[in-house]
Amino acid sequence: MFGLSLNRRTRLVVAGTLTLALAGGLAACSSGSSDTPSDGSPVELTFQSWVPNIDQAVDAFNASHDDVQVTLETITAGPDGGYAKMLSAVQAGEPADVVQLGYDAIPDFLINDALEDITEYVGDSEDLFVPWQWATGSFDGAVYAVPQASGPLGQFYRKDIFDSLGLAYPTTWEEYYEAAKVIHASDPNKYITAFAFNQAPWLIGLAQQGGANWFGVSGDAWDVTIDDESTMKVAEFWQKLIDEGLVKIEADFSSEWNADIQNGNVATWISGSWADAILRGTAPDTAGSWAVGAMPQWEAGENVSATWAGGSASAVLKGSAHPKEAAEFALWLNSDPESVNILTNVGAGWPAIADTSEITSLQSDPEVFEFYGGQDIWDVFAESDAAVDTSWMWPPLSSTLFASLTDNVKSAVEGGTPLTGAFEATQTDMVDALEAKGIAVN
Structure with a gap:
């Protein structure tokens, strides 16, 4: 997990004379455009994630969107194969559009110039999210990932x-x-x-x-x-x-x-x-x-x-042919109440959105509460999330x-x-x- 102080960090110093100035260098590399099909067919996106049963949220998106359709590819969690596959695909010019990244991995992808700057598509949605979680994908005013959930x-x-x-x-x-x-x-x-x-x-x-x-x-x-x-x-x-x-x-x-x-x-x-x-x-x-x-x-x-490794986010890989639609899917996935409720049900983590009042599984979940002897365990994790050291x-x-x-x-x-x-x-x-x-x- 990055802390709120993350936004005060102005750059990462990397090999040789290369300095990735996160306020400008990476943002300048963003394609900033999408190749929309001219025949009226929907934009097709690929989403890579390791979260079990996240296909339920993808299906919900596809059912509610005619202009964009998402195909899920299940990958290995973390650095044990999944991240390497993502970076190799970026280098080969054949990246997935949206990927699941742990908060801890975002700096690695940034210094490899592997993420799109999606500020123009999601930058005005900051208030929807818990500040420290939003900060995990934000550097000097530029946004590179939409937070999903913490642990x-x-x-x-x-x-x-x-x-x-x-x-x-x-x-x-x-x-x-x-x-x-x-x-x-x-x-x-x-x-x-x-x-x-x-x-x-x-x-x-x-x-x-x-x-x-x-x-x-x-x-x-x-x-x-x-x-x-x-x-x-x-x-x-x-x-x-x-x-x-x-x-x-x-x-x-x-x-x-x-x-x-x-x-x-x-x-x-x-x-x-x-x-x-x-x-x-x-x-x-x-x-x-x-x-x-x-x-x-x-x-x-x-x-x-x-937290357990902070949490995870949805990011758009550099070279996506559809960064606008990819960013909008990432935002929907992690902020739409229907989707967040699904993610919470399948164990994706504690929601990154600030207002969880519409997440029904956090208000009443008989199956979960019964397993814990009638306890509303989400009260414990709500307090835990609020007590995380955000530095x-x-x-x-x-x-x-x-x-x-x-x-x-x-x-x-x-x-x-x-x-x-x-x-x-x-x-x-x-x-x-x-x-x-x-x-x-x-």
């Missing part, structure tokens, strides 16, 4: 297990630690959670919620502080849980993790709002046993949250950040070395990677 963190937990052990919901991390001891003591196969060494977004979210702010800009260079005091505090806390055997070391979304979610051996899961759909799909037989709470706080009485920035080369952090944390866990060293190694890796690309680092 504010909450804690899904087995309320039945907590109640049976006489445990109150942990509102602080110290209470979380004490609960972890009680849960594991009750059954050596039960743990308060899984330590998901495979999930860089999860690890980053924990650090962000702990007060870390890894990236910033001073002048024409990036500040990189992955090994800051706040991150070390978070790393040492989780190291204590690992050393005392209070968390299970396993990759989330693995078959073992799925089984532990189903049988109650993992009693909590800190994740984004979209995880509701995954939880209900993974463990339908546990309906009524779960509840959702806010993130535990480092200081009692605080209200600090974070966080994503840097160029976020894919490098994710890969490095995952590798270093996995090595630390497997080798029995401190987690603090994994974050220190990631600091070094990230600085080296930026400098290797000619990006200045303070």
Whole structure:
């Protein structure tokens, strides 16, 4: 997630003498026109996304528009193939028109000159969206993406297990630690959670919620502080849980993790709002046993949250033959109440639109609320989204950040070395990677 301070960043410094001045350089490259069929047939767009069941929203658009029709192409999420395919298509002059991008990936696409400036088509729609989410795709007055949804963190937990052990919901991390001891003591196969060494977004979210702010800009260079005091505090806390055997070391979304979610051996899961759909799909037989709470706080009485990798947006790739229609589809997809309601239902995340009063699934959702024992879980995520630290920035080369952090944390866990060293190694890796690309680092 970019913060509100993102708009104050005037440029990214890249290789050699090239400086992409986001107020002018990239915008000047926009085609700014569309090739409309002369025979009256509809404009045909291609949309690439990884969101499960997003075809429902595409179908709704096609049903309500005669002049534009969209074909969905399902791609692999994130840097594990999907982004590389998008960038290669831009270089080959055969891009999709609209693509799903994580907020963290937008800088990478900008420094690769792979996004259209869509300001003239959607720039006057800023007020429809939550300011920090709109800012993820806006640079110095130019708009390059329409925000779709964020992933504010909450804690899904087995309320039945907590109640049976006489445990109150942990509102602080110290209470979380004490609960972890009680849960594991009750059954050596039960743990308060899984330590998901495979999930860089999860690890980053924990650090962000702990007060870390890894990236910033001073002048024409990036500040990189992955090994800051706040991150070390978070790393040492989780190291204590690992050393005392209070968390299970396993990759989330693995078959073992799925089984532990189903049988109650993992009693909590800190994740984004979209995880509701995954939880209900993974463990339908546990309906009524779960509840959702806010993130535990480092200081009692605080209200600090974070996100799972920020969220995602819809962007128009450079070279689209129909940038106007593509931008208008991106805007409809992420602001039309019918579409946003569909996106919320399928687990796309917390809506980026500012006014969610017309999103019926957030007002009353019997299927969801029943699974959580009658709780309106969306109240938790609404508060979480409002409590996100909006000063966080994503840097160029976020894919490098994710890969490095995952590798270093996995090595630390497997080798029995401190987690603090994994974050220190990631600091070094990230600085080296930026400098290797000619990006200045303070």
